[in-house]
Amino acid sequence: AQSVTQPDIHITVSEGASLELRCNYSYGATPYLFWYVQSPGQGLQLLLKYFSGDTLVQGIKGFEAEFKRSQSSFNLRKPSVHWSDAAEYFCAVGAAGGGNKLTFGTGTQLKVEL
Amino acid sequence: GAVVSQHPSWVICKSGTSVKIECRSLDFQATTMFWYRQFPKQSLMLMATSNEGSKATYEQGVEKDKFLINHASLTLSTLTVTSAHPEDSSFYICSAGSGTSGRPSRNEQFFGPGTRLTVL
Numbered sequence: 001a002q003s004v005t006q007p008d009i010h011i012t013v014s015e016g017a018s019l020e021l022r023c024n025y026s027y028g029a030t031p032y033l034f035w036y037v038q039s040p041g042q043g044l045q046l047l048l049k050y051f052s053g054d055t056l057v058q059g060i061k062g063f064e065a066e067f068k069r070s071q072s073s074f075n076l077r078k079p080s081v082h083w084s085d086a087a088e089y090f091c092a093v094g095a096a097g098g099g100n101k102l103t104f105g106t107g108t109q110l111k112v113e114l
Numbered sequence: 115g116a117v118v119s120q121h122p123s124w125v126i127c128k129s130g131t132s133v134k135i136e137c138r139s140l141d142f143q144a145t146t147m148f149w150y151r152q153f154p155k156q157s158l159m160l161m162a163t164s165n166e167g168s169k170a171t172y173e174q175g176v177e178k179d180k181f182l183i184n185h186a187s188l189t190l191s192t193l194t195v196t197s198a199h200p201e202d203s204s205f206y207i208c209s210a211g212s213g214t215s216g217r218p219s220r221n222e223q224f225f226g227p228g229t230r231l232t233v234l
Contacts, residue, residue: 034222036225041230042227042228043207043225043228044158044207044209044225046222046224049222090157090158101160101163103160104157104158105157106156106157
């Protein structure tokens with residue numbers, strides 16, 4: 001069965017600082033990987049996704065993520081964080097042929113200090 | 115594109131009543147829709163997978179008689195919480211997956227804004 005681990009429950013960064021949110025997955029074959037962001041009381045917005053090809057994926061809002069098969073990781077990065085980035089971030093993994101079914105990590109709450 | 119709506123956005127009901135939540139894909143056809151439940155400050159837990167024209171597939175531990183799912187068309191799925199109790203209070207989120215129209219792309223889900231259910 002596939003699983004996702006987000007080791008950091010909370011992260012606090014200063015505005016303008018760089019950010020990296022960690023995500024490790026467990027899956028037997030090539031996974032489909034996603035990062036979503038959720039603002040309080042809202043649904044999820046897709047930041048970026050990896051299906052195949054270039055392992056460095058660019059997303060919206062200046063986010064990027066790198067797929068590292070050897071480390072089973074898909075960490076999310078942003079070079080300069082804005083106060084509006086404060087939210088909950090979820091990493092998710094889907095299986096090829098899995099019929100769109102996703103497994104989510106427990107999430108990382110990002111706080112941005114001004 | 116790929117917009118998913120949910121209605122209502124929040125609902126308060128009395129214990130013992132039933133509540134219906136609608137999930138609509140506005141600009142694409144979704145053969146598969148998913149229903150999630152999210153407790154405060156926790157992750158999304160998949161409740162069931164809803165396929166148009168067939169019975170929903172429920173995850174282990176989810177009471178199918180309590181959480182009735184209907185996916186009558188390619189753009190609408192409904193979740194009915196029957197005989198709701200305070201422990202059913204939660205944030206319910208739906209999502210829609212790839213459809214016959216070719217959008218969204220494979221394995222991608224588009225999420226609705228969620229429905230906050232409070233059972234008194």
